[in-house]
Amino acid sequence: MLKYSILFFLVMFMIGTDTFLIAPLLPTLQAEYGVSTGIAGWMIGAYTLGSALFALVSGPLSDGWNRRTVMICGLAAFSVSTALCGFADSYWMMLLFRFLAGVSAAFTAPQVWASIPAVMPPQRIAKTMGIAFGGLAAAQALGVPIGSWLAAADWPVPFWSIGAFSLLLAVAAFLLLPDMKPSGQSRASIFSRYMPLITNGRARGGFLAYLLLHLGSGTAMAFIGKWMADHFELSIGGIGNVMMGLGCGTLLGSVISSAVIRKLGSTRTVTSGMLLLALLYIVGPHAGLSPAVMIYFVIFTVLGVIFPLVMGLLTALNASIRGTISSLANSTMNGANTLGAWLAGLLYVHFAGYASIGIFSAVCIVLSLVTFRLGGLVTGAGSEAKQQSKPA
Template sequence: MNKMIVLFFLVMFVIGTDTFLISPLLPTLQNEFGISTEIAGWMIGAYTLGSALFALIAGPLSDGWDRKKVLLCGLTSFAISTCLCGFAVDFWTMCLFRLLAGISAAFTAPQVWASIPALFPPAKISKALGVAYAGLAASQALGVPIGSLLAAGSWSLPFWTIGGFSLLLAIFAAFAVPAMPPKLQQGAPTSILQRYVPLVTSGKARGTFLAYFFVHLGSSAAFAFLGKWMTDRFHLPIDETGYVILFLGLGNLLGSLCSPYVLKWLKPAQTMAAGMLLLIASYLVLPYVSSVFVVKGAYFFIFTLLGILFPLMVGLLNSLNPTIRGTISSLATSTMNAATTLGAWFAGMLYAVWNGYASVSMFTAVCLACSLLIFLASGVLTAQTEKAESKAGG
């Protein structure tokens, strides 16, 4: 079990690192390929676009296949396409390889979330989810520094390193992960659209996904314009802003590692309510802080809370329907990407038109309040608490 926890941590780490990897390389790649600033961002967007679109397809397909085979194929394709990025000869080939890497990630990451409840005993599921999410959190903190350090030798080196390491993980997974054939019930839907029907027709599922959407909508809005606010308010240079982001990643990592222990101490509903209320209060106060050191501490605290709550949310989503966990995980990925895109758009309008970052923080607080109310109204927290109590009593 321990080797699988380590494997899932590393898989999520390489996928998360690949997401952030290209950010510090943009100026170098812009000069290398002779492209304008306006279109340079497409090299990032190609990856997220591929991941968002194909996640909707990958999940339902994987529910009818052996999850181990899907994980191996996705991880191998991810390794190859990431390595190919290092051989890109122009802007369009880089976009193509980034798109392929995003598509591969869409088939790989959901298998991690869907495999954990199938492979681990109930008592260890929350811990395993927390460790896997910690891989993403660690990549958020270390992805940019890793990319910058490796790129000092050659801009291709980061892609080759991440791709090569991913291939080693695929080989390790082939021996460490047991087969996970589909366990669809008799008469279960077989087409892609039909596998979404149980989620669309369930009020509990609709509420849980809507609450999950509002969490990402608010948190992504606050994150999108953090750098600009730090520059406008505290006149920080780019490298100092990067240190703030490092604090966010470290807080997220700490929270995700502590999540299973917090859930043992508090019930799911209590954890969600306490965490959300603390987040709302923190975001409302944040714009009026006058010290950059306090801001770093505040964001470390905020992302520690988010690191505690997100594994809980993933667990709630996976509990909705055990027979279509791949579909659920993939829909969660698409929900997150959609919320992130809209959050950045809303934040831009609010920051420009109204009271700068204060309006963005207010928007985030409202989104988190809506999320908490929807989580409580959906009944998923009550069901999860009763399930935990019955297992403890048994």
């Protein structure tokens, strides 16, 4: 079972690293292609746009296919499209390849979440979810320095390196993963696969709560660097160091997630964790530099505990459409983070700076908790956990 945990961690690490990779390269690529600052950001947005749009389609399609095959093909396509970014000789070609990399990620990442309950014993599901999320957390902490280090030779090197390693992961998935064929409804339409979620009150409440959770955390995340630069006069390097530390907090949370859940149970973990988040989001913007770093380290750690737990509860809603659930969760996350970034700009400029963002994030977190509890996803965690042992 360790081989699956390592594989899933590395897949999510590669996808996460590719997501964060372009941030340190943006000034170099802007100069390389001679584009303005206003449109340079689309080299990041093209990836998330492709991922968000195609996640809505990839999940339902993959529920009718062999998950092993989908993951292998997704990794291979991700490898090729990312490597091609290193050969892009124009801005528009880079946008195309980044978009295709996002599309490939939309077919790959959800298979990780959907495959874990299929290949792991019930008692190892929560821990493996935490390990896989740890791959994303590690990428958040290390993606920027990895990109900067590799780009020291030449800017295409990071893209080629990730492409080559992702191809090796595709080979590893081919050799290690068992077949995970659908149990039925292989010819069902895309819309029909969403119907069990649309008609299920717990699913509707769970996804609304998941949206609010990411909206709160995403809004706070979007302008934390801007706030630290304005309020504490930190340099870009200083902000980068802080963000690496916060990413390590998320990684720590994902590592201890299963132990915390065993100790407190799902309901108390979510309830106590989200109440703590709401309090810290309000207090954080008013603290000095060192206390603020510690506060946000705790916030990122708590999020690292909660996110894999909630993902596990969502994928347990219906064993036959785990790919659909995982993909919808991915789109929900990307949509919430995009909306959060836009709202953060409005709040920061027009409503008392980062303090207003903290209040907004806290309100979102409290509403998310209320929705989780009223919708029954968390309070019904005990019964849903039993479903995780059913075959996909």
